[in-house]
Amino acid sequence: LPLALLGPLTLFTRLRGNEHNWVTLLAPSSVLEGDSVVLKCQAKWTGGIKTMSYHKDGRQLLSSNKVSTFSIQSAAFNDSGQYHCAISGKLLWNWETTSKAVKLKVQELFPPPVLTASSSQPTEGTPVTLTCETWLPPEKSGTELQFCFFREGQGLGPGWSKSPELHIPTIWSQDSGSYWCEAQTVTPRVKKQSLKSQIHVQRVPVANVSLETQPPGGQVIEGEKLVLLCSVSEGTGNITFSWHRETTETSLGNKTQRSLSAELEILAVKDSDAGKYYCRADNGYQPVLSEVNITVRIPVSRPALTIRVSGAPAMVGDVVELHCEVQRGTHPILYQFYQKDVILGNSSASFGGGASFNLSLTSEHSENYSCEADNGLRAQRSEVVTLNVT
Secondary structure, three states: OOHHHHHHHHHHHHHHHOHHHHEEEEOOOEEEOOOOEEEEEEEOOOOOEEEEEEEEOOEEEEEEOOOOEEEEOOOOHHHOEEEEEEEEEEOOOEEEEEOOOEEEEEEOOOOOOEEEEOOOOOEOOOOEEEEEEOOOOHHHOOOOEEEEEEEOOEEEEEEEEOOOEEEEOOOOHHHOEEEEEEEEEOOOOOEEEOOOEEEOOEOOOOEOOEEEEEOHHHEEEOOOOEEEEEEOOEOOOOEEEEEEEOOOOOEEEEEEEOOOEEEEEEOOOOHHHOEEEEEEEEOOOOOEEEEEEEEEEOOOOOOEEEEEOOOOOEOOOOEEEEEEEOOOOOOOEEEEEEEOOEEEEEEEEOOOOOEEEEEEOOHHHOEEEEEEEEOOOOEEEOOOEEEOEO
């Protein structure tokens, strides 16, 4: 055969026998997650090249009809593997050659974060701090990380933040559940999630309930306002306070709130409101009770003065009885008897029936008389009664 025909055949044979030296895949052996990676197929001679292709673990990734590179914008673990490139061309006939395989290993940029809580069994009403902790390699120490916290799939706080901590000022029993956090780089985006951690919020049962009154002492004047203040020394979460009378099963009122005390107002107390009251506090555990006795003090009504004489008309020397009595009023009641505005005497009554004052008549006793009743709440004066002595 002519030498012109043998030349290309001899060249082709030499390339096929030494193909791995003729084409090389340029690639880093190790990269970090999120790094940008460029694979370059470099041939010693590019004449006659028709196609250039890149392969990973035997699977074709890219094929081009020109000299090209293969880029991985943000490396991930699944980009690790055996890479090679292949080129094909035509001189007198088609030919193909392949590079040696290059092992690419994508290493961890930062480990999955670890979520820690200042307490895994906090008491209701106390603060809790969550910390999302991970580490960057020294060469990536300037990489900016963001953090986000979750409970039962719901984001907490402000969302993504540069701070690896989330402060919960006050935690409640309904905040119990599964918590986790996520950490991510800003650019390029590499995101990792922590394992889930259980937080069990502990509720403190109510204790030492007390029922106090305003005015203090459980004594209130008819028509005035009575405040029943129910309080506990401890207890967390929503506490339901309710007020009851001993003589009825009906609740006078109830309030549910996150507070250690609550009050019930009776705006205008009646005489029938006297008796025993109790309050109940309950936050889901055994409820506790406290009672108080309410005394309704009634101001005296206007007294009536009656002058009783043995005969009519009243004569000098007769003995008359001045009787003063009220229809309503809390005892004891002090009765005072007046001739005009001069006090004749007084008498105290510890129970009903009023009080009397006896007077031996002289001519000077022809006058106007009245009486006054006072039980410390209010003093009332009777109408004037005129006595004529003959």
